[in-house]
Amino acid sequence: MSTHSEGRILRYVDALAEAVAQEMAQDPAVFVMGLDVDDHRAIQGSTRGLLEKFGADRVFTTPLSEDAMTGVAIGAAMAGMRPIHVHIRMDFLLLCMNQLINIAAKAHYMYGGTVSVPLVVRSIIGRGWGQGAQHSQALHGMFMHVPGLKVVAPSNAHDAKGCLIAAIRDNNPVMFVEHRLLYTTEAYVPEAQYTVEFGRARICTKGDDITVVGISNMVVESLRAQELLKDIDIHAEIIDPISLVPLDIDTILNSALRTKKLLVVDNAWVPCGAGAEIVAQVLERAGPGAGITVKRIGFAHTPTPTTSALEQFFYPNPGTIAQAVQQMVRPGSAPWQPDPERTKLAYQVQFRGPF
């Protein structure tokens, strides 16, 4: 893992494409499949250039057959290839659950270690422009439930590249969770190949008042919230777990033991989600005397409404995150409304390093 602000400024989407191109150049076993990976839109740019560089044998679209295509990717992986199966929306993984959970997650164990499934499943959480109930789901919580799968959700371009390379080299099925709104965000990204190790959380900002764990895009939203909170002299420690399985609970626990407040901001439904797991693990470990206040926020517990009039209430945003923090840090104090102008400004915030 690179620890400094090195490399060029690169967009998340380009970091993804670069990671794959470099790994494909190095390892002929790596290939990319999935609906539309080879068209001129190139999965919103994230597979840009691969077809031209590596040809149609290694970069190909598929029929609309997510279930069997997942099986195909698994079979190729068992044969020693390293498929990257791409889905432009995470919602479509619901067609793949049987192969992912009944085969990919279990094969290594169920077959006594005689086969492995080095498979990367890339999927994008949709958002923006009224995606609606079926094009906006975030299912990482479901995958965290299942032994045998790894789950990563990088929140910036640096981690996107490093995690994707790590995922490609991993000998297990890795659910690689991207977020549409992260695609244009930029960070320092080294040119050379590097891996971001799974199971090591990053403390993005230090703070003593509260520990905020953000997941996927909610790292960015939490950083924006933290900017706002400075106005009222609240200093949040923002933690990005980066990988959800394996999960670096120690970093989160240690922070929460110090701040005595733990807020998990997920980019998904709350019940039985990543936040539930993080809160439960922290409190199991901290014990009854730790006196940690805990809270989870995430999607409203509804299907995603299409109209922006309701969508605005569906997602956590810097304002609602900051308000939740304020109430946790100063319970009983008058509710506080961040200055809308400052909230807008907060949207300029980007985490570009140091890594």
Added chain:
Amino acid sequence: MSTHSEGRILRYVDALAEAVAQEMAQDPAVFVMGLDVDDHRAIQGSTRGLLEKFGADRVFTTPLSEDAMTGVAIGAAMAGMRPIHVHIRMDFLLLCMNQLINIAAKAHYMYGGTVSVPLVVRSIIGRGWGQGAQHSQALHGMFMHVPGLKVVAPSNAHDAKGCLIAAIRDNNPVMFVEHRLLYTTEAYVPEAQYTVEFGRARICTKGDDITVVGISNMVVESLRAQELLKDIDIHAEIIDPISLVPLDIDTILNSALRTKKLLVVDNAWVPCGAGAEIVAQVLERAGPGAGITVKRIGFAHTPTPTTSALEQFFYPNPGTIAQAVQQMVRPGSAPWQPDPERTKLAYQVQFRGPF
């Protein structure tokens, strides 16, 4: 809900069949579909007699096409019928996730309340006799994650009948979770139709030392553990949530606030499972000063091994539950090993009421 030990002693499996027969007799919209519901094995007896009583139009097997068959059930439900779609193993629901989550769970919302999906999805958690990794999964945690679905997991014959009738009459998709080992357990079951309301937990045994929430078959195992624990003068309050969505968190919270110890024993993998949700909700509500010790146990975090040599370590059992309780109630005390003879006896324990 019946509150006394009324009715006959009936097996869980017969209570299921009776519930459906009574509802079918009363409401011509109710029908039963699913692989093998009409064969002589009758889904381990739970659809026994239905074909003979109601004919092949209302009780029919299907091709092996779980995905489309779920869509068919949903479509029939939208048209005003009340399908009960039966799966002999819960694992097969992984083929149905797209229809269940992308359509059934969302239809009422996504279509602005103009349609509803009164669908019951019955599925059995397999266990015993080396079912292995693909015939033993319990996926209720995944369904708890998704708004629009209800999830119930009755642990005894009385609730099985009452919940199934409630599920059939419910205007929403209800994931009805059964456990193979419960099928032969008996309880007092009223003859007449009755409903067990969703969202009301039952306190099965009162106790002041710890709150133990058992899920599905783990209610039974927890009751057995509680028998053992009496030997060392530990009195556990065993709570059966019965329905997981909606979840009666108040009953659990109030008990945990009193006992200061909360153990959730799930019949599933632990991460992002029902236990995570219950623990997180209780501690969010109880606040940092409550001083509640929490713990979750469930399946080992591995695919299910087939050999009984390993299976015995995979599942919680009365002994391991009792040990976990003992360590929570008397932290630091020497580990205690329940008398194996008494453990065997504990397997005679059945919860037959009062309800």
Added chain:
Amino acid sequence: MAPGSELPPQALVERLYRSLHFIRHAEEEVARIYPSDQIKSPVHLSIGQEAISVGVCDALNTDDVVGGTYRGHAVYLAKGGDLNAMMAEMYGKITGCARGKGGSMHLVGMDHFVLGTSAVVATTIPVAVGYALALKREGKGRVAVTFFGDGASEEGAFYESLNFAALHKLPILFVCENNGFAIHEPLSKRWAAHDLCRRVEGFGVPATRVTDGDIFAIRTATAATAARMRQGNGPELLECMTYRWKEHVGPNEDFNQNYRDAAEAAPWIAGDQVPRLAAMLPTQLAAAIEADSRVRVADAVRFAEESPFPTFEELHTHVYAL
């Protein structure tokens, strides 16, 4: 129309043109408005493909049931769905057919027996089959129709649905709108065998292909199959070759994107059923129909614009049915 076949009666042409022009004009308005950002959700226009919905729906009874896809404006309107409610839905207003919660991809009109459309390809096919199961049990001779694209035919659920529908002889017509593309991917990258009808017949489902987009042929084929289905004959499939004029999603043309050739479109534009039907009608009548479309569409846009947005409480309503 095959040469030598009778000229369709004017009443029929008029009815078809009324529907066809209305839908074309409504979608053109959607395309015109779209850049203004008032429609904040993806739109998949049917422009160029509407004759399929109109031809099929014209052959159905009012209480027959149809279901479509995210590219569903045409089906929704052809079956009688309310344009005001559709337009308001696209604007995200509470007066929308799904109270603004669904948007363009999730139109629904149960009062006209239009099943909700879905953004996940092929998901609505088995759902329509399930509805047809209920219709069969009801025994009143009603039929269901499910519209879907060539891409949807690649999903396993489609074949599972064919088998089940045929096994139970359900009154469901499968209508494949074969426009040759799934987003930008041509059939050649997706189908090993290009004869969908033959593939479908292997499941015991009789199949008919209409190659030229002729609205009368589509209507006639539907009428025949619907009559058979009402007799209990079981499902059939109609494959209608067609062409999408606009980009996959959004209001623009995309021939400059090089994944397809404008020359491919030319015969379809030449064979456009909208001017064809207009030319079959007295000029004045055609003009009156067009004027009527314009009024209705303008009214719908105004209705959508003037309707209120849903408020916060609406977020949490309808998660569960009562």
Added chain:
Amino acid sequence: MAPGSELPPQALVERLYRSLHFIRHAEEEVARIYPSDQIKSPVHLSIGQEAISVGVCDALNTDDVVGGTYRGHAVYLAKGGDLNAMMAEMYGKITGCARGKGGSMHLVGMDHFVLGTSAVVATTIPVAVGYALALKREGKGRVAVTFFGDGASEEGAFYESLNFAALHKLPILFVCENNGFAIHEPLSKRWAAHDLCRRVEGFGVPATRVTDGDIFAIRTATAATAARMRQGNGPELLECMTYRWKEHVGPNEDFNQNYRDAAEAAPWIAGDQVPRLAAMLPTQLAAAIEADSRVRVADAVRFAEESPFPTFEELHTHVYAL
């Protein structure tokens, strides 16, 4: 064998009989042992259906790849899988092919190119197709075979797999072991159209049916298709009609359960390939082969019995690959 075709050379018959008798005897032993409860996992016996696995695998090269289902003992053994490891697996021992973690339904033998079998119907079909994709990329002319039941052909994944395999001209042979039942449900309750080959051909996959269980016909058909596939000709399907002699799962007969008629079984028992091949061999040779089977099976049972169970640590190993 078709009348007039040449008598197969004795070496071939001997080889086939060696495999066939070994498998039959191994499964009969499993059935015999089963009531003793030492095999603590569901077993789905191939008894009566073994000629398919043996005929197909005999026509393959050692480094060709096969995959089967939970009813996979015959395929596993026919491809050369180690009976000791299989028997130990069923006993739940650490020396099993899956270290006791898989059991009868999850046999695996990668050293003989036997892909892991699966208890979820049809799941192994696309997995084998994916393996065939890798074989095609490898370019050494190796082929893959996926065995599955008639019931598996109802899952959408099967059709999706056919289309993809044909589209990419993958070297995969689909072998449907059509025994007419899925558990207790006959084809008539599951298939609208009974001609699987025709259905499959609609996907651009040539299909051949062997109706009588003739092991030579199966072998010949496989050899021909494998040769074509090695040339890059793309996938094919072989439908082998067959009959399951025992209950769906477990060691018993179940004709007393009334879901099927013993008369149905009669022609299959009469046409049993095991005595047929025996009769084609010199008595002494047949006897020697049978004796050899008995020794090997007895050895395997002893091996399984004497092997240790896995211990606690094994529970948590192999969840993730290193």
